[in-house]
Amino acid sequence: MKLTIIFENHAGWKKGLLGYHGFSALVEHDGYRVLVDTGTEGKVLLHNMHELGVEPDSIDALFLTHGHYDHTGGLKAFLEERGEGVGVYAHPGIFERRVALKPRVREIGIPLTRAELEKLGARFYLNDGPKELLPGFISSGEIPRVYWDRAVGYLVREGPYLRDPVRDDMALIVEVKGGIAVITGCGHSGILNIAEHAARLTGKPIKALIGGFHLRGAKTELLRQTVGGLKALGVEGLYAGHCTGTDEYAYLRAHLENVEPLHVGKVVKL
Numbered sequence: 619m620k621l622t623i624i625f626e627n628h629a630g631w632k633k634g635l636l637g638y639h640g641f642s643a644l645v646e647h648d649g650y651r652v653l654v655d656t657g658t659e660g661k662v663l664l665h666n667m668h669e670l671g672v673e674p675d676s677i678d679a680l681f682l683t684h685g686h687y688d689h690t691g692g693l694k695a696f697l698e699e700r701g702e703g704v705g706v707y708a709h710p711g712i713f714e715r716r717v718a719l720k721p722r723v724r725e726i727g728i729p730l731t732r733a734e735l736e737k738l739g740a741r742f743y744l745n746d747g748p749k750e751l752l753p754g755f756i757s758s759g760e761i762p763r764v765y766w767d768r769a770v771g772y773l774v775r776e777g778p779y780l781r782d783p784v785r786d787d788m789a790l791i792v793e794v795k796g797g798i799a800v801i802t803g804c805g806h807s808g809i810l811n812i813a814e815h816a817a818r819l820t821g822k823p824i825k826a827l828i829g830g831f832h833l834r835g836a837k838t839e840l841l842r843q844t845v846g847g848l849k850a851l852g853v854e855g856l857y858a859g860h861c862t863g864t865d866e867y868a869y870l871r872a873h874l875e876n877v878e879p880l881h882v883g884k885v886v887k888l
Contacts (some may be wrong), residue, residue: 619647619794621801621828621886624666625657626859630881632671637882638662640688641708641803641830641860642670647792650752653677653696654790655803657696658688660695662788679751683803683829684787685712686771690728693735703739707751709760709786710744716782726771732736746785748819754792758800761807761815765847766840768806768832788827789816794888797822797854802829804861809833810847817851825888826855828880833870834863841866845873845879857886 622644622689623630629637632861640658644651657663674696683689685708716727732742743751748759772779783804792799800816802809809831817824827848833841848856858867859880871877878884 619645619792619799619888621645621799622670622672623859623880623882623884624653624670625655625663626880626882628859628879628881630883635666635882636662640691642692643754643801643828645790645792645801647794648754650678650755651676652679652681652752652790654681654801655683655689656680656692656696658691660692660884663692664695664699667706670883675701679755680704680706681751681755681757681790682708682712683789684709684806685695685714685716685783686804687726687729689803693728693740694730694738697735697740699737700739703741705743705751705753706740707743707749707757709746709788711746711786712744714782714786716771717774717779718771719779736873745855752822755794756793756820757810758789758791758816758819759785759813760785761789763808764814765808765810765843767808767811770806791816791820793820793822794825797825798827799828799888800824802827802831804830805832809844810813813848813851813853824851824853826857826886827853828857828886830860831858831862831866833866834861836863836866841869845870848874855886857884
């Protein structure tokens with residue numbers, strides 16, 4: 619398996635790449651190419667894909683970890699750039715209308731409707747349970763919340779705003795030699811819940827846990843639990859970025875020996 623970070627908060631050290639708040643990663647395995655999320659801005663996504671030599675037409679499938687704008691904002695540009703349609707795998711709840719209330723009320727969900735995206739060639743396969751989308755590529759389905767989670771935002775329905783549990787938050791599990799790689803967009807379900815669920819679902823050890831861990835602003839006790847839980851699971855490699863948080867990444871790095879930061883252009887091979 620080869621994973622390349624396409625969209626991330628930090629640009630890294632390769633000249634010409636752009637950093638921007640959001641997340642997207644290309645996963646290549648057994649002859650298939652799956653793009654996980656599309657970042658926030660289509661121009662940035664396509665620019666980085668071009669600089670990294672990744673053609674939109676070469677992608678076999680899209681996997682959306684959840685329905686927030688910083689993981690789906692590049693969908694329109696990506697679909698427009700392709701010569702044909704593409705399968706998009708996600709949870710049925712990705713099109714919920716979502717808002718943040720601070721520092722002001724603002725939309726934080728997918729910026730286009732399902733109908734608009736389908737006109738551009740998206741073929742949606744929405745499922746809330748575990749599902750193999752391509753050989754060796756498994757959607758986690760909904761993540762059981764055994765420990766704490768990191769849900770944010772509010773749902774807009776009739777009546778007052780409702781706290782959003784972000785039930786559509788899912789991870790992509792890739793079966794590799796000797797175990798699995800787990801790619802999480804933001805980790806709203808709680809990074810420990812995600813890791814335990816993936817290991818339990820497949821019965822295999824976690825070779826790599828990659829993506830946003832959503833620990834920014836977490837209290838020390840929660841960070842201690844994270845370190846202890848990941849050690850107990852025997853996760854071999856941690857690759858943390860996006861919403862993990864700078865101070866929180868430093869805490870993980872200080873207490874674990876297997877942590878690396880993410881940046882645009884970073885490659886993880888298993």
